[in-house]
Amino acid sequence: MSTCDCCKQTAQTVDEDGLCFGCELIHQFAYVIEEETDVPSDQAVDIASNLVEYAKSRILQLGVDVGDGGRSFFADVAIGMVRASKGH
Numbered sequence: 001m002s003t004c005d006c007c008k009q010t011a012q013t014v015d016e017d018g019l020c021f022g023c024e025l026i027h028q029f030a031y032v033i034e035e036e037t038d039v040p041s042d043q044a045v046d047i048a049s050n051l052v053e054y055a056k057s058r059i060l061q062l063g064v065d066v067g068d069g070g071r072s073f074f075a076d077v078a079i080g081m082v083r084a085s086k087g088h
Helices: 021-036 041-065 071-085
Strands: none
Touching: 021 041, 041 071
């Protein structure tokens, strides 16, 4: 177990910057929002937090709902990642 340097919550793993999954997403989303819009950084973090909260909730809900331990759901997510990386 590790402690996230941002939210100070205990997590199974943290990234190379010491961030848990949720904080890593928030930081990345906020960076993209700031770079692509005229939104100030504090507002970008608020928007990113809302987006991450929704995304995490859907991932958990759909991962549990499929009943196979989430394998088919995560396979579908991976397909979507491939499409997104090819510009579709």
